[in-house]
Amino acid sequence: MHGLRLGIPITFGYIPMGIGYAALAIKAGLTPFETVSMSVLIYAGAGQIMIATMLAQGATLFNIVLTSFVLNFRYFVMNTCIYNKVDDASLAVRIPSSHLAVDEAFAMFMLMEESSIWTYIGLAGIAWISWIFGAIIGVIVLNVLPIIVANSFNISLYALFVALLVPAVKESKELAILVVITAILNVVLQFFIGNWSLIIAILLGALIGMYIVDDDTVLGDAYKTADENCSNKEVQQ
């Protein structure tokens, strides 16, 4: 219950974001059922938006699945830290709750003192529910909205992408440079390898970033705390 209340700030971001995703998914040709199913089963904000974007751009199934894997692999790292932090819990609790990992819930949980798995499930669970709820509102509302408003919803995902990037770029000049390099890479590569440019640009960009971006910049506050938590545990053991 306590966790549910802690997760409320996340819902303010996730409901509108869920609506934005639904707008995009419907535009990409998915049915309302498929759109909501993705929010329930895949549950990866940027990942789902990317799937819809790639579908709209005519990417192949294999290409989309591979890009999803790469983009969502960070949850592996996040869950490594989360399940290292929580007090012991049974497999029956751990396995289903692992589905709830997302950037925002991870960051909040790693930054707090508490280590009860139920607190984590509360806050991560309400994030999941609000994400699904956003998608449901989206598929319903978009049917009634006038065309101009529905068209304007196309921008919502880009607004979100930009809004997520700006604070990081504001903090670090090197990261800003990396963002520009990756964007240029993606544009240039498109002429040579078409739809593959997205995944190649993402990976090449991250590789280049390893040399030009400062270690402290990439491991933000949440990651730093997460890292300390992970290594503290190790020391205790």
Place this chain on the structure above:
Amino acid sequence: MNITLLIILCALVTFIPRVIPAIFMERLNFSPKFEKFLNLIPYTALAALICPGVLTVDPNLWYIGLIGAVIAGGLAWKKVPLGAIVILTVIVLVAVYLIVPFFPVLI
């Protein structure tokens, strides 16, 4: 394309990396280098998703996406909350769509 298959496969490749650490609770060790690489991926992914996609938000009016991106960027710079940024950007674009027909030069 078989959308059902796509959803199932994407759900699997997302869930498997999530569940492995939950099953093996002990710390799986990464080299700090690999961790840095993984941490950079969300930023490069965002960059690649935005550019050049943002220019095709409206295939007929390339600058629509650009206007939206600039507004969202400005609001984020001023530390406006995420949800508000999305909503405000959409509202501004609705206004732009309403104004454009009065200025044939823009089309």
